[in-house]
Amino acid sequence: MNQEEIKEKLSAAFSPEVVQAAVEFHGEIYVTVTAEKIREVCSFLRDDPDLAFDFLSFVGAVDRYMTKPRFEVVYQLYSLKKNHRFRIKALIDETEEAPAAIDSVVKIWPTAEWHERETAEMFGIVFNDHPDPRKLLLPEQWAVHPLRKDFSVLGNDQDTPDLPRRAGN
């Protein structure tokens, strides 16, 4: 199926509130889906016999700093059976009280586990029901999220020390 047919199929299966705007760029289409329904949409994309997205290429995120909502979570999908690709996005935001959060898709594609762990530590996004929500690459004690646009790439001795600080110093 080509990009247009995949988009039509997805739009027909869900209401316009769930599957929102579709943008075409360089012959590729991505659709924005509502974050609360990400699991339903992903299950449909995997289980529908015509779509059959059995392979999750990656989960990533984009920090649209200074816009609302701030974060895009990006899912790049591939079908080994049908040899077609598709990209969906979900917009989420953080508030003073709660971090940005979205449901984990590990139950749908197990490969999402490490991708979501990296996205979580790099952007400070919480993936609900993640089976192993540790950091993946960064030292365990760091509290900063380096891929956010308001993070200085040089780091500093307070937030990104060379060594773990020991109790008492």
Add this chain to the structure above:
Amino acid sequence: MGIERHLNDTVHVTNLEWFINWSRKSSMWPLGFGLACCALEMIATFVSRYDLARFGMEVARPSPRHADLMIVSGTASKKMLPAVLRIYEQMAEPKWVIAMGACACTGGIYKNYAVVQGIDRHLPVDVYIPGCPPRPEALLDGILQLHAKVMKEQSLHNPPIPKIRSAG
């Protein structure tokens, strides 16, 4: 020398410090320990084309307790640093450190939050080898410089005592 001539050159007279230094530098065992791409140049230095065995250094030890020389070959990320320091602490005295390549010397191209900006912030480095990565000739030259340094050490009267922060 009179006594050597007297005994038909069957003995050799020197001072004890020279002898200790000579034996240390002539069988300085490096730690088999690669951090990044510089490790490949280090491996090339070990094998037959450049042949580190010429300098008594062919035995790369997998255990830090057998090793005398740590070649920090490559980028030390901040997550790796506690392990590097712990390995260094496990090495028996006397021990030496070579910072191999731009990353180990200064952080190199990785001027960012995740990389230690020079391993000399945490380890007492004896020889710095610039390059990205340095060629095996450069590593050999650095090792020979270290040998020359060891020969000048006052190993009996004033042995060097390195002070480093503990990895915790």
